[in-house]
Amino acid sequence: MKEVILVKFGEMALKGLNKRTFESILMKRIKYRLNSLGTFAYTSMQSTIYIDPQEDGIDLGEAISRLQKIFGIASICRACVCEKNFEDITEKAKAYLEETLEDARTFKVDAKRADKTFCMKTPEICAELGGILLEQHPHLKVDVRNPEITVMVEIRDTNAYVHALKLKGAGGLPVGCSGKAMLLLSGGIDSPVAGYMMAKRGISVSAIHFVSPPYTSDRALLKVEQLCQKITDYCGDITFFCVPFTEIQEELKRRCPEEYFTIIMRRLMMEIAQRICEKEECLALITGESVGQVASQTLHAMVCTDAACRIPVFRPLIGMDKTEIIEIARKIDTFDISILPYEDCCTVFTPKHPKIRPQLSEIEQAQEAAGFEDMIEKAVAETVVKRFRLDV
Ligand code: ATP
Numbered sequence: 112m113k114e115v116i117l118v119k120f121g122e123m124a125l126k127g128l129n130k131r132t133f134e135s136i137l138m139k140r141i142k143y144r145l146n147s148l149g150t151f152a153y154t155s156m157q158s159t160i161y162i163d164p165q166e167d168g169i170d171l172g173e174a175i176s177r178l179q180k181i182f183g184i185a186s187i188c189r190a191c192v193c194e195k196n197f198e199d200i201t202e203k204a205k206a207y208l209e210e211t212l213e214d215a216r217t218f219k220v221d222a223k224r225a226d227k228t229f230c231m232k233t234p235e236i237c238a239e240l241g242g243i244l245l246e247q248h249p250h251l252k253v254d255v256r257n258p259e260i261t262v263m264v265e266i267r268d269t270n271a272y273v274h275a276l277k278l279k280g281a282g283g284l285p286v287g288c289s290g291k292a293m294l295l296l297s298g299g300i301d302s303p304v305a306g307y308m309m310a311k312r313g314i315s316v317s318a319i320h321f322v323s324p325p326y327t328s329d330r331a332l333l334k335v336e337q338l339c340q341k342i343t344d345y346c347g348d349i350t351f352f353c354v355p356f357t358e359i360q361e362e363l364k365r366r367c368p369e370e371y372f373t374i375i376m377r378r379l380m381m382e383i384a385q386r387i388c389e390k391e392e393c394l395a396l397i398t399g400e401s402v403g404q405v406a407s408q409t410l411h412a413m414v415c416t417d418a419a420c421r422i423p424v425f426r427p428l429i430g431m432d433k434t435e436i437i438e439i440a441r442k443i444d445t446f447d448i449s450i451l452p453y454e455d456c457c458t459v460f461t462p463k464h465p466k467i468r469p470q471l472s473e474i475e476q477a478q479e480a481a482g483f484e485d486m487i488e489k490a491v492a493e494t495v496v497k498r499f500r501l502d503v
């Protein structure tokens with residue numbers, strides 16, 4: 112029996128004028144991911160993309176699991192292709208859905224006629240096919256309100272399709288339709304999740320990471336690179352900037368009051384990240400901060416950090432609990448990498464008594480007095496750039 116995959120757009124279907132751009136970005140993403148599995152024909156109609164395998168033996172299960180990581184897709188189903196006559200639809204539906212219906216207790220049949228010239232009307236298709244399937248599976252009951260299985264018949268231009276299992280897509284908007292932003296990526300649990308969440312809104316993510324060798328090890332950097340590779344699953348290709356931060360941190364320790372250390376360090380991170388954003392045309396920063404999680408994530412501290420920013424800082428985890436963040440980290444498979452025990456440049460230099468309610472003016476004075484301009488320039492110049500590609 113010939114099968115196709117039907118991909119339904121999510122919110123994109125509502126976006127009016129932008130719809131075509133979104134649709135073409137989504138199509139590009141889909142083709143890129145499925146290309147290595149074999150040849151497919153793609154058609155797009157009425158907020159659905161039809162993916163039709165052109166060779167035998169293509170692994171459709173694998174195709175579907177790849178599609179489930181593409182933002183902009185609301186749902187995915189694997190459907191059986193039928194000729195546009197009721198006999199063929201019934202025969203195929205009986206065979207194709209046999210196992211699924213055998214395991215179910217309740218069902219209903221639903222139909223959609225995109226081709227209004229089809230000889231039967233929707234209620235007729237539902238009633239007739241429902242009756243035939245009930246005969247085949249006498250244990251089944253019809254439940255129109257809350258069925259376990261909804262058998263769907265779609266009558267389209269060239270073919271009809273029958274399917275029963277609708278899988279949830281990743282939702283959101285296709286990556287690349289909302290501009291570019293720079294993720295401050297640490298080796299922790301939070302920042303990879305933050306990158307995933309902004310990519311879900313269609314943002315192309317670049318990543319920046321600060322290292323302080325010899326205080327931080329090669330292994331620690333490797334871990335962050337692993338995380339970066341991992342989130343390409345959802346974010347697509349990522350340009351990764353690795354900033355040497357040792358000199359700045361040592362100077363900071365020498366020149367600034369210890370209690371301000373963390374905040375000034377974060378302001379300097381933001382400054383460097385913004386300079387790279389300007390070159391890369393990134394319009395915003397993304398961090399994994401959430402209110403109150405650690406001393407540098409109090410509201411006061413964030414006000415002081417934001418005062419050093421000329422572009423918006425997106426903090427998609429701001430109101431989330433750690434347990435909720437961990438749930439997503441597990442889902443996107445970054446959790447196990449994140450909990451590997453390597454040091455981060457922030458933790459190496461953490462002061463014993465950070466200021467929880469810093470005053471912006473005091474911070475600015477301390478930072479000004481220390482003077483970091485040359486060091487910032489140098490760190491930007493010595494930043495190492497790497498490209499992480501979605502592995503397909
Ligand atoms: P995470 O789990 O993301 O590491 P965290 O709870 O450990 O976050 P902090 O260490 O205060 O919190 O870091 C807050 C945010 O600052 C991180 O989510 C990340 O966006 C950014 N950040 C921290 N350290 C680095 C680093 N070495 N390089 C780049 N960004 C960093």
Ligand code: MG
Nearest residue numbers: 297298299455
């Ligand atoms: Mg951290």
